[in-house]
Amino acid sequence: MIHLSEEQLMLFYYGESAEASGIEKHLAGCEQCRAEFRALQLVLNTVDSAPVPERGAGYGEAVWRRIGGQLGTRRRRRVFTWWIWAPTTAVLVLAAFLAGRLSHRYETAQTAANQQQVRERILLVAVGDHLERSQMVLAELSNAPDEKGKLDISDERQMAEELLDDNRLYRQTARTTGDTAVASVLDDLERVLIEIAHSPSEVSNEQLAELQQQIESRGLLFKVRVLGSRVRDEESTPISEKDKSRKKL
Amino acid sequence: MDAEAGGAVERARSGDSEAFRLLVEQHSRAIFRLAFRMTGNEQDAEDVVQETFLRAYRQLSRYEARSSFSTWLYRIASNYALDLIRTRRRHEEKRQRGNSEDRDILQSIPESSPGPDRIFYGSQVKDRVNAALNQLSAQERTAFVLRHFEGLSIAEIGEALGTGTNATKHSIFRAVQKLRRSLQPVAGTTT
Numbered sequence: 001m002i003h004l005s006e007e008q009l010m011l012f013y014y015g016e017s018a019e020a021s022g023i024e025k026h027l028a029g030c031e032q033c034r035a036e037f038r039a040l041q042l043v044l045n046t047v048d049s050a051p052v053p054e055r056g057a058g059y060g061e062a063v064w065r066r067i068g069g070q071l072g073t074r075r076r077r078r079v080f081t082w083w084i085w086a087p088t089t090a091v092l093v094l095a096a097f098l099a100g101r102l103s104h105r106y107e108t109a110q111t112a113a114n115q116q117q118v119r120e121r122i123l124l125v126a127v128g129d130h131l132e133r134s135q136m137v138l139a140e141l142s143n144a145p146d147e148k149g150k151l152d153i154s155d156e157r158q159m160a161e162e163l164l165d166d167n168r169l170y171r172q173t174a175r176t177t178g179d180t181a182v183a184s185v186l187d188d189l190e191r192v193l194i195e196i197a198h199s200p201s202e203v204s205n206e207q208l209a210e211l212q213q214q215i216e217s218r219g220l221l222f223k224v225r226v227l228g229s230r231v232r233d234e235e236s237t238p239i240s241e242k243d244k245s246r247k248k249l
Numbered sequence: 250m251d252a253e254a255g256g257a258v259e260r261a262r263s264g265d266s267e268a269f270r271l272l273v274e275q276h277s278r279a280i281f282r283l284a285f286r287m288t289g290n291e292q293d294a295e296d297v298v299q300e301t302f303l304r305a306y307r308q309l310s311r312y313e314a315r316s317s318f319s320t321w322l323y324r325i326a327s328n329y330a331l332d333l334i335r336t337r338r339r340h341e342e343k344r345q346r347g348n349s350e351d352r353d354i355l356q357s358i359p360e361s362s363p364g365p366d367r368i369f370y371g372s373q374v375k376d377r378v379n380a381a382l383n384q385l386s387a388q389e390r391t392a393f394v395l396r397h398f399e400g401l402s403i404a405e406i407g408e409a410l411g412t413g414t415n416a417t418k419h420s421i422f423r424a425v426q427k428l429r430r431s432l433q434p435v436a437g438t439t440t
Contacts, residue, residue, distance in 0.1 A: 010425050011418075014396060016403055043432045044425070047397065050378040052285050059281065060274030067273070067299055071266055071306050136336060143339065152388070154411035155328055201411055 004033045009040050130166050131228035133159065134189055137196065138221045141211055150202040160196035167193060185227050188218045258318050262309045269309075273302050276319060280326050286394045287330040288337075289379060297333065301326040316408075323399065324409035327391050331410075334387040374435050381431035385424050392417050393424035 004012075004026060011017040027034050137159050144151055171186035192214050199207065215221055257275075260268035277298060284297035304325050305312075312321050382390060391410065395401045401409070407417035 006426065007418075007422050010422055014403075014421075039433065040425070040429065043429045044397065046374065046432050046435065047378055047382075047428060049375055050286070050382065051375055052282050053291055055278050055281050060277040063277040063298055063302065064270050064273045067302050067306075068266070068270070070303060071269065136332060139339075140332075140335060152412055152416065155331055158328065158411065159332070201413075202416075 001030065003030065004036070006036075006040075009033070009037050013037070013040060013044065126166075127170060128228060128231045130163065130170065131224055131231060134163055134167070134193070135221065135224050135228060137163070138192070138215050138224065141196070141208070142215055142221055144208055144212075150204055151208055152202050153196070153199060153208075154201040157196055157199055157201060160193045164190065164193050164197060182227065185223045188220050189224060192218070192220055258312070258314075261306075262312070269306060272305075272318065276322055277302075279319065280322060283323060283326055283394065283399060284330055286382075286398050287327065287391055288334060289383060290337075293330075293333055293337065297326055297330045300329050304329065316405075320401070320405060320409065323395065323401065327395060327409060331387050331391050334390070338387070377432065377435055381428050384427055384431060386420075388412070389420045389424040389427070392420040393428075396421050 004023060008017065008019070008023060012020060012023045017023055027037060137156050140156050141153065144153075167186055167190050171183055171190055174180075174183035174186060192211075195211060195214055199211065203211070257268040257271045261272060280298050280301055281294055284294035284301075285291065288294050288297065301322060305322055308325070312318070385393065388410075392406050392412075395406045395409070396403065403418050403421065404414050406412075406421075407414040410417065412420070
C-alpha cells in the first residue's frame with residue numbers, strides 16, 4: 001500500500017488538498033496514515049497555545065494618535081497635484097538644506113540661521129531614513145547565503161523600487177546645489193537600486209553574484225554607512241552645538 | 250460599523266484622513282496579532298503596526314480592490330516584518346558571536362515533563378512553541394503564520410509575499426516539518 005506523504009497530509013489539514021476525497025478514503029482505511037495525521041494535528045494544535053498579548057478596544061485609537069500627525073504632512077502633498085510640485089518642493093527644501101551647509105562661510109542674521117537649522121533638522125531625518133533603508137537592502141543582498149538553486153529577492157526588489165524616487169530627488173538636488181560628495185554617493189546608490197529593482201524576483205547564484213559585485217566594486221555599502229552615520233551625527237547634535245561648528249556632509 | 254464596507258477605503262484614497270482613521274482603528278488589533286506572531290516581540294510588533302499604516306497611507310493609490318483591504322495590509326505588514334526579523338537576526342548573531350556562553354533557549358527546556366505541576370509544564374510548552382517558531386527562517390515563519398493563524402490560502406500568501414504558490418507551499422511545509430521535530434515530544438500535553 002502506498003501511504004500518504006507528509007506534504008499531502010499538511011495540505012489536507014489546511015483544506016488545500018486537490019485530492020481531499022481520496023485522502024479521506026485512504027485515511028479511513030489506513031491506520032498508519034491516520035496515526036501520522038493525528039500526530040500532525042497534535043503538533044499544529046500545540047502551536048496554537050503560543051500566547052499573544054491582548055490589545056484592548058482602544059488600541060486602534062492609540063495607534064492613530066501615534067501616526068496621525070505624521071500623515072498630515074503627507075496628505076498636503078496628495079491634495080495638490082503632487083506629481084508636479086512635490087519634486088519641486090523637495091528640491092527647494094533640499095536646496096535650502098544644502099545651501100545652509102555652505103552658508104557657514106558667511107555671516108547671516110541669527111533669525112534666518114535658526115529657521116535654517118530647523119529646516120535642516122527636518123530634512124536630515126528624511127535623508128537619514130532614506131540611507132538607513134537603502135543600507136538595509138544592500139546589506140541583505142551582500143550577506144545573502146550562497147546556496148544552490150534560486151534566491152528570492154522580491155522584498156529587496158520592492159524596497160529598491162520604493163527608494164528610487166526619493167533617491168533621484170535627493171541626488172538631483174545635491175548636484176544642483178553643488179554638494180558633489182553627497183551627489184556622488186547617491187548617484188552610485190541609484191545605479192545599484194535600479195539594477196535591484198529591475199532584477200527578477202528570484203535570482204540565480206550568478207545573478208546574485210553580479211549584484212553583490214556591483215555593490216562591492218563601488219564600495220557602496222561602506223559609503224552609505226559613512227554618509228548615514230554623518231547624517232545621524234548631525235541629526236543628534238544640538239542646534240546650538242551645530243551653530244558653533246558646522247560641517248559639510 | 251465596518252469601515253471598509255462603509256466606503257472608507259475609497260474616501261481615504263481621495264485624501265480623507267478621517268476615513269483612514271476608521272481603517273486604522275478597525276485593523277490595528279489584527280495587524281498587531283499578526284506582527285507579534287511573526288516577530289515574537291511586543292516592541293517590534295508595535296513598530297510593525299505603526300510602519301504598516303504609514304506605508305499603507307503612502308501607497309493607497311496603489312491599492313487595487315481585487316483583494317480585500319485587510320489582505321493588502323497583511324501584505325505590507327508581512328513584508329516589513331520580514332525585513333525586521335532578518336535585521337534583528339543579523340544583530341542577534343553578531344551579539345551571540347561576542348558572547349559564546351549564551352545558551353540556546355530551546356536546549357534549556359527539558360525534553361520530558363519536569364513534574365506533576367501541569368500549569369508550570371503548560372508554560373514550558375508555550376516557551377517551547379515560541380522557541381520552535383524562532384527556529385524557522387524569516388520566510389518560513391511569515392508564510393506559516395499567514396497560513397496557520399491568519400487563514401490566508403497558500404495562493405494568497407504567495408501573492409502577498411511575491412514568492413509564488415509553489416515556493417510558498419514549500420516554505421510552509423518546511424516550517425511544519427521543523428515544528429514537528431521540535432514539538433512532537435510535547436504535542437498534545439497542553440491543557
